[in-house]
Amino acid sequence: MTLQFKNPPAVAAAACVVGKKEKEGPLGAWFEHYVDDTTLGEKTWEKSETALQLGAVDKAAEQAGLSLADIGVFFGGDLQAQCTATAYAVRDFARPFVGLYGACSTMSLSLLSAAACVDAGFAGTAAALTSSHFAAAERQFRFPLVYGSQRCPTAQWTVTGAGCVILNNQPGGVRVSSGTVGRVVDLGVCDINNMGAAMAPAAADTIERHLAATGTLPSDYDIIATGDLGSTGSDILLELLQKRGIELNNHADCGKLIYSLEDDVGAGGSGCGCSASVLCGYFIPKLIKGDYRRMLLCATGALMSVATFQQGESIPGIAHIVELTVQ
């Protein structure tokens, strides 16, 4: 399903808060808001992630000159079981809330949902919100940090970061002009330490369908960014698209941008907070600056859980696209 908006909603604000490791990475100069102490003063990593989200919402609302009461609806989710990082964040400001689960694709899913809501006139202002936290994700999907487990080279490093984009129906520079809802694609990858490979087929599917539905070519965009395929998944994506006759010469991956690969992060960054931080902290500022005029963000998610992994199931992937343009 490709949506082409009649009244493309404007990005009123976009803000992210990242952790220490992300601030010290290649995009560090772009990340205005960060925390040195990734506990954020909380007693549990899960609460630290909620605090990150609250920080991103505060900074975005401040940037837009809005109070939280002005925001008609929040669309958001995260990686914690039952999406609690987000539920406990939005609890703090009694605004309507649509909980989403798209694993690491949540940034583009929530942004597309918020844009559809504003375009259709259901709300004048809507926010998209997501996050991940390295330590909360390790406990959720792998092992608690204190076990000191070794990591595979194809494994990725979950980004500690939260991002919030506020959209409205006012005149504005950067707009969400179209998007494509992804399909679940599963080519049978069962390796929980190789999410990039599990998600790349879904990214290829959504990119191919978006280009076909909009009648555009990759070269029509300044950049086509995936969420967190990392180095392994990015190579697979380019190969899959090439086999379908699509050459992607302007591809970037948020998971490859946010860390140096020498930085002991395996195949790169991952987590909902990966594309959220790179979108809010890097891509949208670059659109505002005029470095890009038209881009696609194709955030990718791996839809397994620890239970399905332990039960020997393969890992289904999904990818949702949003198009951002400068008018």
Next chain:
Amino acid sequence: MTLQFKNPPAVAAAACVVGKKEKEGPLGAWFEHYVDDTTLGEKTWEKSETALQLGAVDKAAEQAGLSLADIGVFFGGDLQAQCTATAYAVRDFARPFVGLYGACSTMSLSLLSAAACVDAGFAGTAAALTSSHFAAAERQFRFPLVYGSQRCPTAQWTVTGAGCVILNNQPGGVRVSSGTVGRVVDLGVCDINNMGAAMAPAAADTIERHLAATGTLPSDYDIIATGDLGSTGSDILLELLQKRGIELNNHADCGKLIYSLEDDVGAGGSGCGCSASVLCGYFIPKLIKGDYRRMLLCATGALMSVATFQQGESIPGIAHIVELTVQ
């Protein structure tokens, strides 16, 4: 956020598949599709739940005379960590998928999302899909069944059932005419065995806001149904609304309807599959028969996880409303 649809989408089909206990309950005669063997021939309860969803989708598509390829987009989710029951179900038919997490409020959240999508013209046909499975939920939130743990009297019994509603923009009898997106409300209930009490304040909030936004009175509806407050939560809801000057004389609760309270189910039924089964198997058929002409479904969700519970957090609730009318 209250949505009043300009082109209220029609219910093209609604189907549910329930388990043995639900078939033997007070609504048994209404439940056309059921399974005697709640494993559904699968090796894990999680896969059994996915099979239940696939059954509901098949029956709904058959009823609507549609193939799955005709359905533009699926909105759905479930209670399993990372919403895997739904992700693995929609994997089987490569259709666009928006993953939602609203805990037990998912039936009304997905139906409202699907209706908004069709009303806005983003898709001609959209489906709402959700489920729960007693044994999968016990393992997820309490204890594996084999432990034989005792249950509290205020605890509820997770319904084994899945429901699917297909909406389209064609002429039709039963329509989704409006809805209200809920807010997260948390009055500090920490008892994981008393979800009704945790969710009732959210139901009261959404019902009050929906009535105010639409300028309607409770008496304008034939029935105002909550999802799974059970007997404890229903009493609290009526009291909370009464304090706000709202008398609900036509209230029903899906969790109270689906089981006999003598049936060793504690305070009643719960789970996404509770309101899904009662909506698809009972309310929509009653609307079609003409027994009701206008109703609200206010499904309620408790947004905690095992981790947040163990960390001593209170339980945030949410409730979303959809209005169904016969034209």
